[in-house]
Amino acid sequence: MEQVQLQLQFKVVALLFFSILTFKSSAQYTPPDGDYLLNCGSSASNTTPSSEDNRDFLPDQSALSTRKHNSVVGDANSPTLYAAARVFTDSSSYEFDINGTKTHMVRLHFLPLTTALSTAVFNVSANDEFNLLSNFSATNTTTPVKKEYLITVDAEKLRICFTPIYGLAFVSAIEVFSIPDDIIQSSEPTVVGQTDLNFSVSSQALETLYRINVGGSKVTLSSDSMWRTWTPDDGYLASGDTSHQNTFTNRINYNSPGGEKIAPDSVYDTCRSMSSENSNITWAFEASGHATHLVRLHFCDITSLTLADLSFNVYINDEIAHQDLEPWKFVERIATPFYIDFTADSRRLSSRGKWLIRVRIGRPTTTSRNMKGILNGLEIFKLVPASVQHKCYKKPSRLMVSCIVGGSALLSAASLLLFLLYRRRNRLKSKESATPAANSDVSQLTVRSVATNMNLELHITLSQIKSATKNFDESLVIGAGGFGKVYKGVLKDSGPQTRVAIKRASQRSKQGFPEFETEIHVLSGIRHRHLVSLIGYCQEHSEMILVYEFMSNGTLRDHLYNSDLPSLSWKQRLEMCIGSARGLQYLHSGLAHPIIHRDVKSSNILLDDNFTAKVSDFGLSRVVGPSLTETHVSTGVKGTFGYFDPEYVRTRQLTTKSDVYSFGVILLEVLCARPVIRTGLPSEEINLADWAMSWQKQGLLGRTIDPRLVGEINPNSLRMFGQIAEKCLEEYGADRPTMADVVWNLEYALKLQETEMAREPFEDSTNCATELPLPPAIGRWNSISSVVMSHQDDSSIARDTKSESTASQVFSQIISSEGR
Numbered sequence: 001m002e003q004v005q006l007q008l009q010f011k012v013v014a015l016l017f018f019s020i021l022t023f024k025s026s027a028q029y030t031p032p033d034g035d036y037l038l039n040c041g042s043s044a045s046n047t048t049p050s051s052e053d054n055r056d057f058l059p060d061q062s063a064l065s066t067r068k069h070n071s072v073v074g075d076a077n078s079p080t081l082y083a084a085a086r087v088f089t090d091s092s093s094y095e096f097d098i099n100g101t102k103t104h105m106v107r108l109h110f111l112p113l114t115t116a117l118s119t120a121v122f123n124v125s126a127n128d129e130f131n132l133l134s135n136f137s138a139t140n141t142t143t144p145v146k147k148e149y150l151i152t153v154d155a156e157k158l159r160i161c162f163t164p165i166y167g168l169a170f171v172s173a174i175e176v177f178s179i180p181d182d183i184i185q186s187s188e189p190t191v192v193g194q195t196d197l198n199f200s201v202s203s204q205a206l207e208t209l210y211r212i213n214v215g216g217s218k219v220t221l222s223s224d225s226m227w228r229t230w231t232p233d234d235g236y237l238a239s240g241d242t243s244h245q246n247t248f249t250n251r252i253n254y255n256s257p258g259g260e261k262i263a264p265d266s267v268y269d270t271c272r273s274m275s276s277e278n279s280n281i282t283w284a285f286e287a288s289g290h291a292t293h294l295v296r297l298h299f300c301d302i303t304s305l306t307l308a309d310l311s312f313n314v315y316i317n318d319e320i321a322h323q324d325l326e327p328w329k330f331v332e333r334i335a336t337p338f339y340i341d342f343t344a345d346s347r348r349l350s351s352r353g354k355w356l357i358r359v360r361i362g363r364p365t366t367t368s369r370n371m372k373g374i375l376n377g378l379e380i381f382k383l384v385p386a387s388v389q390h391k392c393y394k395k396p397s398r399l400m401v402s403c404i405v406g407g408s409a410l411l412s413a414a415s416l417l418l419f420l421l422y423r424r425r426n427r428l429k430s431k432e433s434a435t436p437a438a439n440s441d442v443s444q445l446t447v448r449s450v451a452t453n454m455n456l457e458l459h460i461t462l463s464q465i466k467s468a469t470k471n472f473d474e475s476l477v478i479g480a481g482g483f484g485k486v487y488k489g490v491l492k493d494s495g496p497q498t499r500v501a502i503k504r505a506s507q508r509s510k511q512g513f514p515e516f517e518t519e520i521h522v523l524s525g526i527r528h529r530h531l532v533s534l535i536g537y538c539q540e541h542s543e544m545i546l547v548y549e550f551m552s553n554g555t556l557r558d559h560l561y562n563s564d565l566p567s568l569s570w571k572q573r574l575e576m577c578i579g580s581a582r583g584l585q586y587l588h589s590g591l592a593h594p595i596i597h598r599d600v601k602s603s604n605i606l607l608d609d610n611f612t613a614k615v616s617d618f619g620l621s622r623v624v625g626p627s628l629t630e631t632h633v634s635t636g637v638k639g640t641f642g643y644f645d646p647e648y649v650r651t652r653q654l655t656t657k658s659d660v661y662s663f664g665v666i667l668l669e670v671l672c673a674r675p676v677i678r679t680g681l682p683s684e685e686i687n688l689a690d691w692a693m694s695w696q697k698q699g700l701l702g703r704t705i706d707p708r709l710v711g712e713i714n715p716n717s718l719r720m721f722g723q724i725a726e727k728c729l730e731e732y733g734a735d736r737p738t739m740a741d742v743v744w745n746l747e748y749a750l751k752l753q754e755t756e757m758a759r760e761p762f763e764d765s766t767n768c769a770t771e772l773p774l775p776p777a778i779g780r781w782n783s784i785s786s787v788v789m790s791h792q793d794d795s796s797i798a799r800d801t802k803s804e805s806t807a808s809q810v811f812s813q814i815i816s817s818e819g820r
């Protein structure tokens with residue numbers, strides 16, 4: 001009778017002749033219904049072999065259930081597994097077709113390629129039922145984090161949903177495949193310590209926490225048939241452990257074909273055994289509090305001559321989990337594996353208050369003879385109970401839609417909305433309050449002056465524009481984007497000939513007259529030597545066109561890397577930094593209401609004939625609200641990867657200090673002349689800000705500089721410059737300087753450069769060459785790949801078609817599914 005019950009509870013499998021043919025290195029398992037191995041974010045048409053095993057990962061696009069709200073960061077064309085990641089800005093999911101009710105192994109891999117990804121916090125759920133990850137963030141930028149689940153799917157589809165909480169959500173790779181029924185059986189495990197526990201695989205998912213090869217060495221995924229990793233147990237043993245390690249060199253006698261799928265030979269042919277009948281072996285594992293765990297213990301008697309030599313008690317959390325465990329009750333031969341499942345909660349057992357699961361084997365209760373115990377392997381899974389989750393398909397809010405459109409289009413709906421909200425709020429305020437507060441008076445005035453000043457002198461006729469662009473001649477196109485095209489042109493009628501850049505909205509991106517009007521009002525209100533000016537606009541025959549001053553020397557980025565343009569001197573670079581910093585200073589503090597640019601990057605700094613730097617592209621910019629107490633704007637995260645202010649990503653509260661952060665990244669680009677994100681480098685070098693700051697913190701920023709500047713930069717100027725960049729890149733906005741401070745300090749760095757040069761005109765280069773060691777040879781001039789945010793309008797006002805096409809080859813852009 002007892003025997004029968006045991007057979008129900010535990011895995012007892014029939015002895016088969018098959019075991020004679022068992023090999024030491026077991027064959028890989030092939031899921032009968034195929035598998036899904038996705039290299040997320042990859043667009044490489046070929047498969048990507050994993051470097052850890054021989055499996056091929058495929059692009060993920062076809063498994064994405066919606067084309068919205070996702071983009072790619074990293075190098076989508078790279079043939080390596082973690083070179084790119086899929087990034088989500090709103091709830092989005094993958095869908096996998098499933099055949100029948102089966103348990104599936106689901107593995108999620110996360111390698112954050114940028115700060116925006118390593119600071120992202122998000123949830124992951126399965127079938128709107130299992131919450132796999134809550135408030136999760138992957139912070140290790142060097143080693144991918146892998147999460148593994150066993151999920152029993154009773155549906156046609158398995159849907160894995162990613163929901164951003166702070167910032168974004170992302171995933172680097174996904175594995176989904178069904179596992180043999182032997183691995184998860186339907187019989188119930190032994191319950192330890194709890195009475196009301198109800199375990200059923202089909203209504204619960206399991207998250208793998210530990211997989212241990214007791215007494216043995218690490219088993220890598222390439223030598224496990226199910227691509228699992230088993231780690232040694234040394235780190236989990238109680239201190240003062242006296243157990244023996246045993247190794248077995250003969251054949252393991254599996255009881256059934258496929259027995260080796262439960263755990264491989266290398267787990268069963270090592271074990272720990274009690275050094276004497278009076279000693280215990282104890283392992284402790286940190287686990288989550290208030291959760292139920294499935295503890296699977298693997299046994300295989302490789303230490304005895306006959307099956308009757310072992311008898312021991314198993315304790316979990318100091319409670320007897322199995323009394324007088326005798327292998328002969330489970331298997332018929334020695335060296336034959338079996339396992340027992342237990343469910344247990346975790347306990348606050350340690351003095352430091354950690355939640356632990358403690359497993360112990362010790363002397364048996366009833367056997368009179370001196371008997372010993374063993375353990376070969378151990379797995380701990382956390383139960384993920386089914387619960388109703390947020391539905392994955394969240395309808396995007398209207399504001400979100402507007403922001404996305406506005407981000408990619410010339411006529412920014414985002415700024416319109418803000419403007420309208422701002423106007424409406426002021427109207428409401430003045431209606432509600434008989435004695436409006438001083439600050440709302442001020443904003444009221446500003447709004448009225450903008451609204452009534454129709455800026456008619458800025459109007460340019462369509463015929464003027466047609467004549468300026470030779471009737472929109474394709475040869476004059478210098479850029480293109482979601483909004484339409486940019487033409488180079490010459491305006492003739494207004495006095496002296498003026499070279500201009502003309503942005504013409506395509507039919508597709510038109511958003512109607514009010515938006516257009518608003519855009520003109522907002523842009524025409526800003527005039528500054530270091531901001532690209534709006535010369536005029538045209539709104540005739542359903543055309544919507546904006547005309548800007550022409551910036552003949554293109555973008556700052558083009559002069560730093562990825563082009564054949566001559567190198568800029570350090571002095572020139574400092575002057576460009578100072579100029580663009582002044583432009584931002586004006587936006588932040590020179591207007592009645594500060595404007596946050598939101599997309600500060602080297603490709604939005606344009607250079608005119610005299611290499612004067614001007615900030616351009618206000619498509620994403622925001623006006624900070626009229627209330628004096630309002631110092632930030634809450635928004636969806638927009639901007640460009642590599643330049644993201646981590647605090648903004650975390651809090652979604654935009655302040656002028658977010659621009660300061662991005663400007664700090666530009667300073668490093670100027671110094672190091674490399675893209676802000678470059679995959680294909682060792683992981684610590686991928687992100688420019690992280691890489692350069694790690695050198696700066698060791699006082700060795702000189703190792704990162706553009707090789708063409710070596711010997712040119714005065715060490716004091718470099719030190720000053722490094723300090724400014726470091727301050728701009730402070731984690732918290734409050735610790736960062738204002739743009740006014742930045743301007744002042746950059747001017748000082750320029751002065752230091754000029755003073756020293758004047759004093760030691762000839763010795764300088766040799767001095768600096770010794771002070772500033774050459775950067776390590778990392779082949780920084782070839783195979784550049786970078787990352788550009790989806791909605792960005794990268795076709796800057798001045799850029800010729802040639803460099804645009806090179807740029808699109810060289811830069812692996814975030815491929816946006818929306819708007820383009």
Ligand SMILES: *[C@@H]1O[C@H](CO)[C@@H](O)[C@H](O)[C@H]1NC(C)=O
Nearest residue numbers: 032033034035097098099100
């Ligand atoms: C599901 O089963 C059908 C028929 O049994 C088979 O043709 C199909 O390939 C299977 N699908 C998957 C995803 O394994």
Ligand SMILES: *[C@@H]1O[C@H](CO)[C@@H](O)[C@H](O)[C@H]1NC(C)=O
Nearest residue numbers: 123131134135163164165390
């Ligand atoms: C994330 O998961 C937690 C825990 O289940 C839940 O409380 C929270 O509402 C989820 N957040 C979102 C945005 O789904």
Ligand SMILES: *[C@@H]1O[C@H](CO)[C@@H](O)[C@H](O)[C@H]1NC(C)=O
Nearest residue numbers: 121123131133134135136165
């Ligand atoms: C996730 O974070 C939110 C907000 O901080 C919190 O309310 C919630 O309890 C957290 N959920 C989990 C499962 O930690």
Ligand SMILES: *[C@@H]1O[C@H](CO)[C@@H](O)[C@H](O)[C@H]1NC(C)=O
Nearest residue numbers: 138139140141142143144145
């Ligand atoms: C990342 O993970 C690896 C391997 O687990 C570890 O050695 C390394 O210290 C981790 N790095 C950080 C920054 O946590």
Ligand SMILES: *[C@@H]1O[C@H](CO)[C@@H](O)[C@H](O)[C@H]1NC(C)=O
Nearest residue numbers: 195196197198199200202203
């Ligand atoms: C356990 O699960 C079964 C089947 O779902 C259910 O009928 C039973 O009430 C559950 N028991 C407890 C204690 O939750």
Ligand SMILES: *[C@@H]1O[C@H](CO)[C@@H](O)[C@H](O)[C@H]1NC(C)=O
Nearest residue numbers: 278279280315318360362363
């Ligand atoms: C072994 O563990 C049991 C159960 O916790 C305990 O009662 C016993 O004293 C231990 N024996 C030794 C030698 O540590």
